Amino acid sequence: MIRGLLLAMGLLAAAPALAGPPQRIVSMNLCSDQWVLEFAAPERIAAVTWLARDPRMSFHAVRAAAVPVNHGRTEELLRLQPDLILAGSYTTRATVRLLRQAGIAVEELDVPSTLEEVAAQARRLGTLLGAPEAGERFAARIEALPAPAPHPLRVAVLRPGGSAAGRGTLLESLVAAAGHESLSAPGRTRLDLEMLLRERPDAIVTALDGDAPPAEATLWLQHPALRHATLRPPSVLPGSLWICAGPGNPEAVALLAALPSP
Incomplete structure (x- = not known):
């Protein structure tokens, strides 16, 4: 069914190289939502996940209220006609594979375990989303965090x-x-x-x-x-x-x- 939809939409092709900053960005992962909402202007965000609007989990829940959301279904994502999709390393592998078969650029984010890795991811995502200066500023903010508390607990x-x-x-x-x-x-x-x-x-x-x-x-x-x-x-x-x-x-x-x- 999904393969038929891809053929009907003429999407079964090699992923094109982006000529400039992506203009229709889709996130299908709560954590990539946060970077997209941090670095991309609302008019360039085709959709973030529905979880991005939950303030218990999403730092940018207020910003997410102003952009469309998705539920991670392949057909739904294809209809958004994205030029870039951000996924997590644990995002459904079958969905990621189908999206790539459709010729869509899909970038997967790993899961940082240190603040140094967070800073590196900020630089990478800032550049990818067309906001390298913002990515560098955020990374510098991480690297300039104050000295640890004087009385450790x-x-x-x-x-x-x-x-x-x-x-x-x-x-x-x-x-x-x-x-x-x-x-x-x-x-x-x-x-x-x-x-x-x-x-x-x-x-x-x-x-x-x-x-x-x-x-x-x-x-x-x-x-x-x-x-x-x-x-x-x-x-x-x-x-x-x-x-x-x-x-x-x-x-x-x-x-x-x-x-x-x-």
Whole structure:
């Protein structure tokens, strides 16, 4: 069915080289949404994903409200007639393959795990989207983040479901950039109540706020054992600042650096 649609639209061809900055940009990944909304003018954005309008996950949710959205369906993306599509390295492989068979330029973004990699991705995307100066400015902003906090804390970052900021992740890199130590260990993907009581971190940070759906992490934070242990109430680090490598990361570092000392 999809191949027939491609033939009918005359799209089964080699991907053309872009003669200049792309004029009909489509993003099919939440994280590429953020870069597109950061660097491209609204009139050059054919669509971002519907997730880009969710402020719980998207740093640029307000900007996303002013541009069309897509749901990642191949036929839908083809009808947008994009000259560039941005996808993530985990985006559906079959869809990416079909889009390339249709002659559309598809760029895949990897998943940065350090701020140095975030800066490199900003430079790459700024150039690709026709805004190299903006990409360079953002990269320079990442590289000029303030010195780490003078009194480093042991921080337990509690993600939805109780998962932790594991070693080698961007979230741990953000904690380190703020001058703190993330309470995690190689191979550990979860924090539990017993570990929090045993390790007694200086600060607990959660991505959950009052509007978040019920999650195991929420229940832990309400457990009377934490109150009796006199652990500090958790601080909120909105997911929109760290779920993706991108524009929200400097603000995440600033919030983490501002955590009060015990």
